[in-house]
Amino acid sequence: xxxxxxxxxxxxxxxxxxxxxxxxxxxxxxxxxxxxxxxxxxxxxxxxxxxxxxxxxxxxxxxxxxxxxxxxxxxxxxxxxxxxxxxxxxxxxxxxxxxxxxxxxxxxxxxxxxxxxxxxxxxxxxxxxxxxxxxxxxxxxxxxxxxxxxxxxxxxxxxxxxxxxxxxxxxxxxxxxxxxxxxxxxxxxxxxxxxxxxxxxxxxxxxxxxxxxxxxxxxxxxxxxxxxxxxxxxxxxxxxxxxxxxxxxxxxxxxxxxxxxxxxxxxxxxxxxxxxxxxxxxxxxxxxxxxxxxxxxxxxxxxxxxxxxxxxxxxxxxxxxxxxxxxxxxxxx
Numbered sequence: 001x002x003x004x005x006x007x008x009x010x011x012x013x014x015x016x017x018x019x020x021x022x023x024x025x026x027x028x029x030x031x032x033x034x035x036x037x038x039x040x041x042x043x044x045x046x047x048x049x050x051x052x053x054x055x056x057x058x059x060x061x062x063x064x065x066x067x068x069x070x071x072x073x074x075x076x077x078x079x080x081x082x083x084x085x086x087x088x089x090x091x092x093x094x095x096x097x098x099x100x101x102x103x104x105x106x107x108x109x110x111x112x113x114x115x116x117x118x119x120x121x122x123x124x125x126x127x128x129x130x131x132x133x134x135x136x137x138x139x140x141x142x143x144x145x146x147x148x149x150x151x152x153x154x155x156x157x158x159x160x161x162x163x164x165x166x167x168x169x170x171x172x173x174x175x176x177x178x179x180x181x182x183x184x185x186x187x188x189x190x191x192x193x194x195x196x197x198x199x200x201x202x203x204x205x206x207x208x209x210x211x212x213x214x215x216x217x218x219x220x221x222x223x224x225x226x227x228x229x230x231x232x233x234x235x236x237x238x239x240x241x242x243x244x245x246x247x248x249x250x251x252x253x254x255x256x257x258x259x260x261x262x263x264x265x266x267x268x269x270x271x272x273x274x275x276x277x278x279x280x281x282x283x284x285x286x287x288x289x290x291x292x293x294x295x296x297x298x299x300x301x302x303x304x305x306x307x308x309x310x311x312x313x314x315x316x317x318x319x320x321x322x323x324x325x326x327x328x329x330x331x332x333x
Contacts, residue, residue, distance in 0.1 A: 059083060059138075060131025068095045086135045093160035096124040096131070117166035125168060128157045147313035151181045173262065179311040180261035183289070184227040184277055185234035189250030192291060196305045199285035200225040200253075225282050227255055229265070229275035231298045252295040254302055255279075257311035258287040 057064050064083040068091060085091030101111055101120045109116045132153045136146055158175065161168055188195060204222040228234045234252045261279050264271040286309040290302040 059086065059134045060127050060129075062099065062127060062131060066099065068099065082131065083135075086131065091131075093124065093128055093157045094164070096128045097121060097161075097164065100124045100127060114166075117164075118169075121161055121164060121166035122169050125157065125161060129154060144310075144313060147311075148181045151178065176260050176262050179257040179259050180277070181257060181311065182229070184229060184255040184258070184261070185231045185292075186225070186227045186253050186255060186283075187234045187237035187250055187295070188253060189238050192251060195251075195253060196285055196288055196307060199288060200255075200279075200283040202280070202282050205282070224262075224278040224280045226274075227261070227277045227279065227283070229277060231292060232296075233274050235292075235295045249295065251291040253291055254289040255283050255287055256289040256308070258283050 059082055062082055064081065066082045067079055068082050068085050069079045080088070080090060082091065085095065097120055100123045101116070104123060105111055105116060105120055109119055111120075129150075132150060136149060141149060155175065158168070158172075162172065186200060188200070202223050202225055231252060235249075238250060258279055260281060261277050264276040264278055266272065270276070285305075286307055288305050289308045289310075290304040292298055292300070293303055294300040
């Protein structure tokens, strides 16, 4: 009887030891797995932190400390980083174009061929727009100010891009789809009540008009309204015989945020001298900001048009509707 009791006690002791050992094994395995997962998560977190640091130092997808050398002036190359170039307004479209050709052009595309030039100029357009967007966001620029700066930047970048021997994928007239965010001016003798109610209509829509501007301004001139970037030019119109004090000078109207404006300053000597911008189809009344208080002194301010409606920028808008190439910019407001 005592022997059976001893064997039973030994069996229970052995089972207890096995249970303790097995429990230790389970705990050890769990701890090992936990350390493995923890190490993986820590490594992932460290990598994520490094990625965030790299992302934070990118401007338009380009490292902020990238050496940008402006070779846009023949015989002169000035070296600066992308961030410094944006801070000082020294960076040019050619800088982006040269960077893309050196660092981003796919290997299967010949850099010396037409395909390489066209690929590079469109990629550079996207980089330039995205870089300016990121730069403004970092400075806290938002809302109307953001839209105005981006509008000027795109116009300047496009002007420089079209001077290169390559083809942007969107036509020049695409720019007119966006509101013209700077003030334009036009002299007119008609009453303010009429202008602020009707706006400016092209000559082709006026049944009582017999004069045509096609002979002097070219085809289509009767279908657009002429404006000037310079208030002093607008103050000379409509033409009157100042020598004999004939005619009424009229008012100088201020046009703002009109859509459809086409810059004609680079198309002819007259366009350049008059700082000419035309609006096919005319100027709506709600885009007439008002009249100059003193037609010969813009600094004295504007007599406002109560019906004027400024452009309200949307939070997300592509700079060109049909451009593509990663060039959508985001207003942080």
